[in-house]
Amino acid sequence: MCTPCCISQLACCCGSAACSLCCGCCPKIKQSTGTRFMYALYFLLVTVICVIMMSPTVEKEIRDNIPFYEDMCVKLNAGDKCSSLVGYAAVYKVCFGMACFFFLFAVFTFRVRTSAGCRAAVHNGFWFFKFVVLLGCCAGGFFLPNQDTFLEVWRYMGAAGGFLFLLIQLMLLVEFAHRWNKNWSSGIKYNRMWHAGLALVTLVLFSVAVGALVFMSLYYTHPEACTLNKVFLGVNASLCLIVSLLAISPFIQRLQPNSGLLQPAVISVYVMYLTFSALSSKPNETLERDGANVTVCVFPFNSGSESDNRIVTGVGTVILFGCLLYSCLTSTTRRSSAALRVCRTSMPENERARCCFCCPQDDGDDFDEDERRGGGQNVMYDEQDGTVYSYSYFHFIFFLGSLYVMMTVTNWFHYDNAKIEKLLDGSWSVFWIKMVSCWVCLLLYMWTLVAPMVCPKRFEA
Numbered sequence: 033m034c035t036p037c038c039i040s041q042l043a044c045c046c047g048s049a050a051c052s053l054c055c056g057c058c059p060k061i062k063q064s065t066g067t068r069f070m071y072a073l074y075f076l077l078v079t080v081i082c083v084i085m086m087s088p089t090v091e092k093e094i095r096d097n098i099p100f101y102e103d104m105c106v107k108l109n110a111g112d113k114c115s116s117l118v119g120y121a122a123v124y125k126v127c128f129g130m131a132c133f134f135f136l137f138a139v140f141t142f143r144v145r146t147s148a149g150c151r152a153a154v155h156n157g158f159w160f161f162k163f164v165v166l167l168g169c170c171a172g173g174f175f176l177p178n179q180d181t182f183l184e185v186w187r188y189m190g191a192a193g194g195f196l197f198l199l200i201q202l203m204l205l206v207e208f209a210h211r212w213n214k215n216w217s218s219g220i221k222y223n224r225m226w227h228a229g230l231a232l233v234t235l236v237l238f239s240v241a242v243g244a245l246v247f248m249s250l251y252y253t254h255p256e257a258c259t260l261n262k263v264f265l266g267v268n269a270s271l272c273l274i275v276s277l278l279a280i281s282p283f284i285q286r287l288q289p290n291s292g293l294l295q296p297a298v299i300s301v302y303v304m305y306l307t308f309s310a311l312s313s314k315p316n317e318t319l320e321r322d323g324a325n326v327t328v329c330v331f332p333f334n335s336g337s338e339s340d341n342r343i344v345t346g347v348g349t350v351i352l353f354g355c356l357l358y359s360c361l362t363s364t365t366r367r368s369s370a371a372l373r374v375c376r377t378s379m380p381e382n383e384r385a386r387c388c389f390c391c392p393q394d395d396g397d398d399f400d401e402d403e404r405r406g407g408g409q410n411v412m413y414d415e416q417d418g419t420v421y422s423y424s425y426f427h428f429i430f431f432l433g434s435l436y437v438m439m440t441v442t443n444w445f446h447y448d449n450a451k452i453e454k455l456l457d458g459s460w461s462v463f464w465i466k467m468v469s470c471w472v473c474l475l476l477y478m479w480t481l482v483a484p485m486v487c488p489k490r491f492e493a
Contacts, residue, residue, distance in 0.1 A: 125173030127438035134431040141423035193435030209298040237297035244304040258329040310466035
């Protein structure tokens with residue numbers, strides 16, 4: 033029983049076989065899904081390493097608990113107490129290696145249309161050798177000449193790639209809102225309960241958005257200070273109201289019958305979240321009272337204790353990179369790729385309404401699936417007639433995600449004193465990035481509403 037399983041896993045790591053688990057009781061997995069999962073695992077592993085490199089707490093624990101730590105650093109030529117292996121410069125070098133890895137595969141798999149070729153076999157297998165290549169790329173960043181020049185140039189390239197990845201995230205959110213409304217609206221003609229569910233969710237989302245606005249108005253504004261907070265709260269709330277009215281206006285309804293209040297409700301909640309995150313990321317503002325400086329417009333439930341800061345940072349980091357992986361994986365599906373091109377997809381208009389619509393049937397359902405058993409988990413080869421997703425585009429998204437991780441972990445442009453424990457601390461660069469993201473998200477959604485009028489041929493069935 034163990035022999036076939038070991039052989040199949042060896043073929044997975046060192047050959048072109050698809051990735052699977054040893055356990056035969058695991059559910060069936062499609063080749064395309066397993067491949068994307070393995071690349072996401074690589075991505076997550078390097079991300080965790082970057083987080084460790086930016087954590088003085090972890091560095092101290094390693095230094096105190098690993099014997100002969102300083103001797104090992106000297107032998108590795110890593111500087112005093114391995115100083116060259118920690119900090120923002122080390123993260124830049126590691127992420128440079130990961131970005132090179134995914135960029136090389138994006139070029140290598142360009143215009144791969146079928147899984148039968150040798151390039152597709154490399155993409156879907158040889159995991160051990162690809163892992164070695166990834167480690168080599170990450171380690172190679174530490175041996176680049178002219179380190180100071182490299183870090184200066186790579187910083188701006190990372191910022192450009194990180195902004196582009198943020199833009200793709202926002203476009204996916206808009207696509208998600210449209211898809212949710214369309215999916216649930218398609219079930220109204222068969223069951224009126226879908227209409228009730230649609231109305232209930234819309235009401236809850238708008239209530240959350242309004243509640244967040246009231247909360248920020250109470251705790252992030254002050255009669256004598258925080259003028260910038262008041263202005264941005266008013267601007268963002270007004271823009272949310274405008275897009276909500278635009279979504280149900282008669283001329284938009286005539287061109288897009290599926291347009292309703294659910295989409296602006298989703299967008300409004302996300303904009304309020306980004307606004308709250310931006311205001312929380314803004315440097316503290318002080319006000320002089322009775323001869324003493326008093327900090328105003330701060331989160332009221334922050335006790336300031338070290339344990340609370342660690343918990344908040346840990347939760348925030350998990351949520352951040354969870355969303356990052358979700359964006360990398362979902363942006364490569366056919367439906368999402370069509371949404372990023374802002375054109376009508378070939379999906380049927382009357383799709384089946386489902387509560388769990390965000391976990392749709394795989395794009396590969398149209399292909400003939402060849403199921404094979406390799407001594408463990410069953411693998412369905414769903415790309416016999418053609419690829420389910422664009423291999424090159426998939427790696428390009430992970431390339432941009434690598435740059436986004438690099439900039440986020442190092443606190444964007446405030447990298448000199450950046451620490452992972454201070455990921456959620458205030459800085460003007462993070463504040464403006466998040467605030468601009470609010471406006472871009474609203475503009476993107478507004479464009480999806482008016483685009484059929486501006487470019488009617490792109491939206492013809």
